[in-house]
Amino acid sequence: MIPEAGRTKTTHLFFGPQHPGVTGNMSVEMWFDGDEITKAVTHVGYLHRGFEKLMERRLWIQNFPLVCRICVPEPDINEECYAMAVETLAGITVPERAKWIRTMVLELARLGTNLMVFGGQGGTIGMGTAAMWGITLRDFVLDLFEELTGGRVYHMYIIPGGVRRDLPEGFGRRMISTLDSIAERLPEMDRLILNNAVFKDRTIGVGMVDPAWVDELGLVGPVARGSGSGRDVRKDDPYEAYAHLDFQVIYETGNDIYSRTVMRRREIDLSISLLRQILENMPEGPVSTRLPNLTQWKVPPGEVYARLESSRGEYGYYVVSDGGTRPRRVHVRGPSYVHATALLERMLVGANIADVSNIMVSLTTCPPEIER
């Protein structure tokens, strides 16, 4: 949409990298006519910490405390991907109970993230209370993580071979009580966010993702599922204990921010249901397989792609071993690689400037997984 000559001039604005409305450190360079964006270019590179290169310099075991730092709200997906990849390469069998505990950890992490993003979606249009409530509910999940793993944010719990510790005594009971209290408060959040005239006005029909783009751009996760797609690695390629759980892939067909928000809200319910199922069916047994001497552990040569469904969609690690004590190459592939660049640039054209962060949160763009 090129402005007509002489009528207005195009304004040029950098949004981010340091801006509370931007998810993480990335910037969007925008040109707009009035308050309508005519062109958007995304810039990443502000958050590059060289994770992939660092991993090549560390022993196989030393990487699990490192990888979780790629994603603050949902660190466990990195630990899980890395562990799955190393286990495949090294031919390690994970005990059954460890698989269930891992699934539980992944669902708890998804629940925490979705609570934060659900509240945060309201926050982007000025509803601070919603954002705070989301953070509060997530903190209840973090309390569980603290008890289980010894850390609130970076759990460093899933290791190649299993998990680091068994569930503490009475953990299941306390988890159920936390899940109950979260479920009890969710209707309050619904009234505040989903049944809100302002929110509906700002999100219905805004930030449209054309279902045709799903295949064209390779969209995954809630972004794809908000546009009618049924993509979900948990169902398509079940890992850990997901094959034993009873659930249906959730999707919405509205293609807009509202649909994606509703989709996330339903994901929260799904996570709670899955967590209850996991706790009921978790088998007894060991939680870890014995690894060789950690400082001299050599993983047989080979390459492997390990993937799982994160709260943002398919998340994968490509790991190459040359048979040494350290990985030869680790490649981290997060869904934001597409969502926060190609898709965002396309969606922003024609959007209102006030909706930029609204759109970004609805895509849960996460710069750390673009620049590892």
Next chain:
Amino acid sequence: MRFTDIFSPFLAWTRASKKADTIPYPYKDNPGSDRYRGFHKNDIEKCIGCGRCHDICQNEAIDMVKVADADPEKGDSKLRPMVDYGRCCWCALCIDVCSTGSLSMSNTYSWSTFNADTCKYVPGVDSRTWDDSEKGYRQDNEILGWAGSPRVPMTVLTPEERIKGFEEVVKGYSMAEAVVEASRCIRCGLCVTACPTHMHIPEYIAAITSGDIEEAVKLFYDNNPLPEMCGKVCTRQCETVCAMGYQGEAIAIRWLKRFACENFESLSEVLGTDLEPVASGKGTVAVIGAGPAGLSASYYLARMGCDVHVFEADDEGGGVAQHAIPEYRLPASGYAKQMEVFEKAGVNFHYGKPVTPGKFRKLMKKYDAVFAAPGLQRSSDLRMEGADLPGVLHALYFLKDDPDKKNHDLGDTVLVIGGGNVAMDTARTSRRLGCRVIVSYRRRIEDMPADDEEINEAMEEGIDFRPQTIPARIEKTSTGLRYVYFKAVMVEDPDGGRPKPVKESDEEYHLDVNTIFLAIGQAPSLDFLPLEVASTLKTRWGLIEVDENQFTGVENIYAGGDVTPGAGDVVTAVADGVRAAKAIFRKVNRNG
């Protein structure tokens, strides 16, 4: 959009009347969970300074530092971890791999200070408020097994197979087994502190891990010229301090050494140019005795360019270690292979040449220095009625007389008096000759000086142990011998020594046997020394006292091995030889 959507958000105000979820810190504390990964703690007495935490730390946040100027000792580097909280990421890998389990974390996560330098401290040494914290992350080796693992099992003959003959009990590791076992080593090097000759243990284990067995053999010879012998019968003080032994099993250091040596037909070929002299040393040295100490000294003197002559009373070298230890523990097959190395290194051997006082005087004149390592040739006598009866034999002489080859008639039942390795060797040898064997020892089984391994294997072979038995006398009977003894009780030594056996009562017990072996110790014989030397030497309990350079105090005379006070095992003798070689080389070349 529904009409209610305009009003429903205002229901958020109902929250205003409810209790806040926020914790009003600092009015209300929020302690970390039971498993919280907070600031480090270290049980400083339990810590051995192996440095495993330092090696595993991915952020290089841990430095091993010297505390209170303590010097390293056997099995403890006296270094302790210092944690830099500017680098620590609280992953607790250090806790999970801690070989002794001394390191842990408290559940304290906040700490304010005006001095940033105090954020780098030695847990357990620098006191902190959380030192007594009961909660926090603790190691659980049951789950992970990162702090200690089991060793690769060694193939051994079953007790039933063993007693059929003199076949070697231990079968040795295969290449694959050795590599797996070697890869368990964490390379802390604490073993080196315990090895009398300070062998390059982590280095040669690393060489075995990478499959470079030749390199391992070369490393052995750097300070031990009898690696195959040590690989089979060493008392392995290294393994007793192995960091992996605290929560798992010590690395099989001895078996790895054995594996590396057995891997080659010829050790001198492996050493190759390593056998050429490394220095152009001058001087001539006479070595008395071709046992481990004499061989060790002669090898290193020859390598340093000295002209070395070894005088041995027997027809072969190797000493009592080679010739009295039975075939099933130390087969003769490795003997020639090891001796070839000494000959290739240029050591001159004179076998069948016992040294007399006159000969000793000549040696002192002819050579620049004399190293006396004659060992302990005499078996101690038991001063007891009947100890001189026929059928009462000295175990040491029996073992030296090739019992596996010669036909010794011991009768049906054999009694061995003693609890050392010689007693075990005699008992097990007699068992292999088809006898029923009883071992009589004054103290308890746990007090026996023999290796635990020897005692256990002897028990497996069906040897009857009679601990806490005090010999009274031996009587002759029509069928053989009657061993009369008292039962003993252990009494604490008021001076703090080990408990002493005391007669329980005057009640006598007896055993009817055919042969009795005395294995109550060996004694030196200093008859070879001329009077003028013997009178100036310092001796204790008949053993020659030496300084840290094996110097006797008499000009140009050095001594080592069993004839000097020490542990009395092969590796200690080897270490004596290494030290003597260095001292003699320095002395001879300074004068020359």
